[in-house]
Amino acid sequence: MKILVIDDHALFRAGLRMLLSTIGHDVTCLEASNIADAETLIALHPDLHICLLDLALKGEHGLDAIHAIKASAPQVAVVVVSGVEESSMIRRCIDAGAMSFIPKSVAPEVLTLALQHVLNGVVYLPEQIVNAMSTIQPRPLLSPRQLQVLQCLSRGLPTKMISRELELSEHTVKEYIALVFQSLGVRNRTEAVIKASQLRLQEPAARR
Amino acid sequence: MSLLPADLESPAVAKREILVELVRLHAHALLRMPWVQTVLVLGIGLVIRSHVRPDIFLGWGALTIGMEVFRARYAARLLRLGPEVDPNHAHTVFVTLAGISGAFIGTGSVIFLPLLPAQSQALFGAILMAIPAAGVAVAQSSRYMVGAYAVAILLPGSLTWGFLHASQFLGVTVLTTLLCTVLILVAADGDKLLLRSILIRHDRDRLVRDLEQRNADVRAAMELAEQSAQARARVLAAASHDLRQPLHALSVYSAVLAARPSPDTLSEVSHNIDQIVRALGNLLNGLLDLSRLSAGYYVPERHAVSLDTLVSGVCAEYRSPAAQKGLVITEELTPVRLMGDPVAIGRIIRNLMDNAVKYTDAGAIRVGIQVQLRGGDTWAAISVCDTGRGIPAAEQRRVFEEFYQLDNPGRDRSKGVGLGLAIVQRLCELIGADVTLESKVGDGTCFRLALPVVAPVAAPHKEAAVAAAESSLISKRVYVVDDERDILTSMRTLLTLWGIDVATAGTPDEATRLFDTQGPPNLMIVDLRLGAQEHGADLAWRLQQVYGTFPILIITGETSSDALLQANEKNYTLLQKPIAPEVLRSAIVAAVAQECPGGGPDPKLDECAPA
Numbered sequence: 001m002k003i004l005v006i007d008d009h010a011l012f013r014a015g016l017r018m019l020l021s022t023i024g025h026d027v028t029c030l031e032a033s034n035i036a037d038a039e040t041l042i043a044l045h046p047d048l049h050i051c052l053l054d055l056a057l058k059g060e061h062g063l064d065a066i067h068a069i070k071a072s073a074p075q076v077a078v079v080v081v082s083g084v085e086e087s088s089m090i091r092r093c094i095d096a097g098a099m100s101f102i103p104k105s106v107a108p109e110v111l112t113l114a115l116q117h118v119l120n121g122v123v124y125l126p127e128q129i130v131n132a133m134s135t136i137q138p139r140p141l142l143s144p145r146q147l148q149v150l151q152c153l154s155r156g157l158p159t160k161m162i163s164r165e166l167e168l169s170e171h172t173v174k175e176y177i178a179l180v181f182q183s184l185g186v187r188n189r190t191e192a193v194i195k196a197s198q199l200r201l202q203e204p205a206a207r208r
Numbered sequence: 209m210s211l212l213p214a215d216l217e218s219p220a221v222a223k224r225e226i227l228v229e230l231v232r233l234h235a236h237a238l239l240r241m242p243w244v245q246t247v248l249v250l251g252i253g254l255v256i257r258s259h260v261r262p263d264i265f266l267g268w269g270a271l272t273i274g275m276e277v278f279r280a281r282y283a284a285r286l287l288r289l290g291p292e293v294d295p296n297h298a299h300t301v302f303v304t305l306a307g308i309s310g311a312f313i314g315t316g317s318v319i320f321l322p323l324l325p326a327q328s329q330a331l332f333g334a335i336l337m338a339i340p341a342a343g344v345a346v347a348q349s350s351r352y353m354v355g356a357y358a359v360a361i362l363l364p365g366s367l368t369w370g371f372l373h374a375s376q377f378l379g380v381t382v383l384t385t386l387l388c389t390v391l392i393l394v395a396a397d398g399d400k401l402l403l404r405s406i407l408i409r410h411d412r413d414r415l416v417r418d419l420e421q422r423n424a425d426v427r428a429a430m431e432l433a434e435q436s437a438q439a440r441a442r443v444l445a446a447a448s449h450d451l452r453q454p455l456h457a458l459s460v461y462s463a464v465l466a467a468r469p470s471p472d473t474l475s476e477v478s479h480n481i482d483q484i485v486r487a488l489g490n491l492l493n494g495l496l497d498l499s500r501l502s503a504g505y506y507v508p509e510r511h512a513v514s515l516d517t518l519v520s521g522v523c524a525e526y527r528s529p530a531a532q533k534g535l536v537i538t539e540e541l542t543p544v545r546l547m548g549d550p551v552a553i554g555r556i557i558r559n560l561m562d563n564a565v566k567y568t569d570a571g572a573i574r575v576g577i578q579v580q581l582r583g584g585d586t587w588a589a590i591s592v593c594d595t596g597r598g599i600p601a602a603e604q605r606r607v608f609e610e611f612y613q614l615d616n617p618g619r620d621r622s623k624g625v626g627l628g629l630a631i632v633q634r635l636c637e638l639i640g641a642d643v644t645l646e647s648k649v650g651d652g653t654c655f656r657l658a659l660p661v662v663a664p665v666a667a668p669h670k671e672a673a674v675a676a677a678e679s680s681l682i683s684k685r686v687y688v689v690d691d692e693r694d695i696l697t698s699m700r701t702l703l704t705l706w707g708i709d710v711a712t713a714g715t716p717d718e719a720t721r722l723f724d725t726q727g728p729p730n731l732m733i734v735d736l737r738l739g740a741q742e743h744g745a746d747l748a749w750r751l752q753q754v755y756g757t758f759p760i761l762i763i764t765g766e767t768s769s770d771a772l773l774q775a776n777e778k779n780y781t782l783l784q785k786p787i788a789p790e791v792l793r794s795a796i797v798a799a800v801a802q803e804c805p806g807g808g809p810d811p812k813l814d815e816c817a818p819a
Contacts, residue, residue, distance in 0.1 A: 009453055011480050015460030018477060022467040083452055104456040108463035 002045055004030040006038045006065060007054040016052060023112060024119045035065045042073050050118060055082040063096055070097040070156055077155040079118050090129050094190045097156030100124040123154045123197040130198045140183040149176040154193050225406055227295040230348050234302055235283035237346045245276040255331055259324050268316050275309045306353040310360030313339060317365035322372060336365045337387060344391055349398025358388045446611035450491055454484045494627035498610065501634040508549040508639045515577055515588055516541035518550055521789030522557045523575055524701040530565050530573060540576040544588045547662040550790040552635045557590065559628040560655045564594040571595030586661040591654055598649040608633045682707035684800055685729040687722055689713045691739040702789060716742045728755035731799050736764035736771050745775035759799040
């Protein structure tokens, strides 16, 4: 699995690289300290799976990086790993297409857990965001197909790419998305991602 | 008078002030006088027109009005000149003019009174009496002006009256004198009133000045408070970012360790953690220094400092790290002695040297001292120039900000924490020095520290004694015993600079050999911890038993131990690490001087310079 770590703090980057290669199997880590380097690496590695991204880059903002990555390589799942942890910023990151958000200030074991989730394609969001949504709803029953669509949505894929990946027509994908939103009781993708994290929804084992 | 303000306490000053005011007020009143005089002449004309020849009357009228016009023009000129006018002179002129003006009017009574019938005489007389009374207002409170004016008008009138009516002569004289006296007394009262009004005005001015001053003080204090609050907020924000970053990284490494990493990873982890911890330590130390400097806890000292010695000592410290990077340090130090804070200056030069070594990859670091004249004052300029990467013009001001670092986007704290120049600037502000920089990208950077040269003011005898003692260091033999080679090297460099004949030993055995082959020195400097069984104080004691009581300086980083206790018991001079070159030097001077009066331990070595 190829992972790109974008952070301007070299020692933190190195730490993430070591942690990923220790807890993950067969992880290849790429590193970049700014958006331009990241874009070059993304272009060089079309098989990139995940991008771990810091928001506070020197003179640049991680949100711009999310937009850039989502524009050039929508299949890459963006996971924000940041010292910033305001809810509004977390939401803006998800709005921009991020799949997960890991605050740097979490305890070491939480960091490990969150990265394991992310490596497994599970959405991770800090509790403050998740708790803000009501949890009274019973766990919705999603079909494997619907779970796949939700997973693709979480990764920030546009409808066209979801249809290509699942070999469905765009029209069908749109119907699935509407159904998923309805089952989860959400109105948009951001809420769906938060909900997915809240319910620890995972993509069906068959797809891995 | 208790009301008297400070600047009016001298009577001469008060008198002058009153005179200035009086002249000013009188000049203002005089401006109206031509019109008043014209109306007066017309009025008198109406009363006596049928009894006198018109041409004579008109001649008299024109004369008096002309006189008033002249006075008014003189007054206008004085007002225009303002403060340049000498009030004494102006007052004298005014008194003279008042006398002449009064005399012209008074002439009227001599000419006209004899021509008038009794009734008109009385009326004319009454008018004459009224004129000086009104003159009091014009003359303000000048007794002399009122006196001159009144006497000049009334004297001819009363004499003529007495001439015409001999029986009334005495009465008229008494009444006229009374009138003059009263008028002068009234003027004197006005004088007092004027003084009071001036005092009140002074009081008011002083209050307003005080208030303005206090307002300005408050504004300045508030501005300062605001600035420092902003600076503090900025530092706090940067510090919290810079403190959190390594903590976050530590947390990642902690997670790596918990995940049982491979041995290879483990060694990298420990190396990285070490770097992070060091950086954190530096950061905290830097912040502490900065806060100490900002909070005003640091009170600059003033000692006589040999700038060249101090700078050269700092250069010696950096020779080895510079050499590791292949850099050469060159010195061009003009000898300068001045009153200053050796610790602060040393710290500034160290921080500048630190940067120079850190940001230069190849070439040389040139350190210089020049003496400059700037607007009549002498300044010592210390320059530290490197051939490093340089600082872009746009960033040259910002490098003095806390946490600002060039070319360190990753804020890699192994490259320093970005507080060095901020500390330099704070220290410069504290000791009244100037720091400037000149830089060209690619060519290098020059930092210049300008210190005002205040010649040492110590008693000349003491100065001479110190100078003599210092010159007495030359070719003294000093043995340095320390188990750390680095320290031996830097001590040798430093002491050689002071003209001392140095020999070094790394162990007690080497030291003993030194004594065996070369005899006892003028001074032995020994580290308390020698890494051997024997500690420094023991070694010194043992050698003294054999070679006599040569002076000993013990260097130690400890604050309590048995070894320290022993050193104390034997009354050896102790120097606590870290030792500033200045301190070391004066300790050596003192120790060597001590050796002399008691005579050397060995007559051969008795090198005490003749007084």
